Amino acid sequence: NAGVTQTPKFQVLKTGQSMTLQCAQDMNHNSMYWYRQDPGMGLRLIYYSASEGTTDKGEVPNGYNVSRLNKREFSLRLESAAPSQTSVYFCASSLSSGTNEQFFGPGTRLTVL
Amino acid sequence: AQRVTQPEKLLSVFKGAPVELKCNYSYSGSPELFWYVQYSRQRLQLLLRHISRESIKGFTADLNKGETSFHLKKPFAQEEDSAMYYCALKNTGGFKTIFGAGTRLFVKA
Numbered sequence: 001n002a003g004v005t006q007t008p009k010f011q012v013l014k015t016g017q018s019m020t021l022q023c024a025q026d027m028n029h030n031s032m033y034w035y036r037q038d039p040g041m042g043l044r045l046i047y048y049s050a051s052e053g054t055t056d057k058g059e060v061p062n063g064y065n066v067s068r069l070n071k072r073e074f075s076l077r078l079e080s081a082a083p084s085q086t087s088v089y090f091c092a093s094s095l096s097s098g099t100n101e102q103f104f105g106p107g108t109r110l111t112v113l
Numbered sequence: 114a115q116r117v118t119q120p121e122k123l124l125s126v127f128k129g130a131p132v133e134l135k136c137n138y139s140y141s142g143s144p145e146l147f148w149y150v151q152y153s154r155q156r157l158q159l160l161l162r163h164i165s166r167e168s169i170k171g172f173t174a175d176l177n178k179g180e181t182s183f184h185l186k187k188p189f190a191q192e193e194d195s196a197m198y199y200c201a202l203k204n205t206g207g208f209k210t211i212f213g214a215g216t217r218l219f220v221k222a
Binding site: 003004014031033035039040042043044045048050056058059090101102103104105107 | 117119122147156157158159199208209210211212213214215
């Protein structure tokens with residue numbers, strides 16, 4: 001099992017460009033999450049999907065959209081990238097809310113110039 | 114508001130010395146507390162959770178509701194413990210997990 005996979009690993013964008021970060025899990029988990037990690041701030045939840053077909057805002061959703069494509073895949077889209085979105089993005093999944101452990105992907109390092 | 118505070122950005126100890134990584138939280142309900150760890154070039158992974166009351170890799174953490182703390186302790190640090198440690202809080206049955214800023218532990222030989 002690959003666990004949680006993310007693509008791409010690195011990306012450089014210019015201000016105003018758009019892109020989609022892909023995430024997939026092969027553990028048959030119901031819940032999936034997108035976080036961003038910034039120096040000195042830990043991980044902050046952007047959006048989450050409690051189950052297939054549902055998505056909800058997290059702590060810092062502005063400037064992002066998400067799609068739960070199916071049970072396996074949860075994508076994060078930046079419609080018009082800004083320098084403030086320069087960060088490391090982590091996708092995670094968990095079996096459900098009742099199962100507390102989250103499994104993380106390797107991360108995507110995004111730089112917006 | 115929910116908040117997790119890890120007051121130390123960096124903690125450096127010698128091999129064999131005791132180590133304590135501090136975590137304080139603010140939460141009005143019934144929280145679930147976790148410690149996650151990220152070793153060099155590895156993914157973030159769960160180390161332990163308070164409901165399990167277990168010892169993992171020699172680490173323990175006790176939830177102190179009176180002091181709203183969940184400090185991570187190990188009596189004898191090993192070089193392989195060097196990593197980034199994150200304390201996290203989640204509302205019981207919910208989805209939103211709040212992470213602290215993290216503490217980098219460096220264990221010197």
